Amino acid sequence: MKSPWLALVQFFPLSIFALYAFWHGAPSDERWLAAFQIGALLALIQLIWVLRQAQPANRLILAANLYLIAGGMAAFFQQWWFLKLYGSLRVAAIFVFILAVGIVTTLCSPAGFIAQAAAPTQQVRTASYYLLAATLIALTVSLYYRGNQTWAAVVPIVSLVILQRILARRVIHAHNNESEGD
Known part of the structure; x- marks a missing residue:
C-alpha cells in the first residue's frame, strides 16, 4: 500500500x-520564468x-512533471515561441501533456495509462481508454474555461486523479477476484 505521505x-x-x-x-513575465525554472528543477x-x-509512475504526475520540465527548459534557453504557446493554451497545456503521456503509455506500456502492471493487459488497456476519453473531456473543459483556474485546472485535474484511482482499483479488484476463482 502506498503511504499517505506519497x-x-x-x-x-x-x-x-x-x-x-x-x-x-497575476504573475509577471519574470515571475512566470522563475516559476517554471523552480518547478522544472523540483x-x-x-x-x-x-x-x-x-x-509504475503515476502517469498524471509524470505528465505534470514533463510539462514543468519543458516549460523550465524553454525559460532557461529563452525559447519564447514555446512559452507563447504555453501562454495561449494556459493550463490546458498540462492536459496536452497528460493526453500525450496517456496515448504513449496506453499503447506502449503493459501498465497502461492507469499504471497497473499487475493486472491483465486487456483490462488495463480498456481502463486506460476510459481515462484517455476523460482526458480529452478535461482538455476541452480547460480550453473552454481558459482563465478560470477552478474550472480550467482544479476541477479537471481532481476529476482525472479520482477517475484514475477508481479505474486502477477496479482493474486490480477484478484481477484479484479472477485469481481467487482459479
Whole structure:
C-alpha cells in the first residue's frame, strides 16, 4: 500500500510552481520564468526519484512533471515561441501533456495509462481508454474555461486523479477476484 505521505507530495512541484507564480496576484513575465525554472528543477528531482521506484509512475504526475520540465527548459534557453504557446493554451497545456503521456503509455506500456502492471493487459488497456476519453473531456473543459483556474485546472485535474484511482482499483479488484476463482 502506498503511504499517505506519497499522495501528498505527488503534485508538489506543480503546487510550488503555481504558488510561486501566483503568490502576489497575476504573475509577471519574470515571475512566470522563475516559476517554471523552480518547478522544472523540483519536477526533475521528483521524476528521478519516481522512476527509480518498483511500481509504475503515476502517469498524471509524470505528465505534470514533463510539462514543468519543458516549460523550465524553454525559460532557461529563452525559447519564447514555446512559452507563447504555453501562454495561449494556459493550463490546458498540462492536459496536452497528460493526453500525450496517456496515448504513449496506453499503447506502449503493459501498465497502461492507469499504471497497473499487475493486472491483465486487456483490462488495463480498456481502463486506460476510459481515462484517455476523460482526458480529452478535461482538455476541452480547460480550453473552454481558459482563465478560470477552478474550472480550467482544479476541477479537471481532481476529476482525472479520482477517475484514475477508481479505474486502477477496479482493474486490480477484478484481477484479484479472477485469481481467487482459479
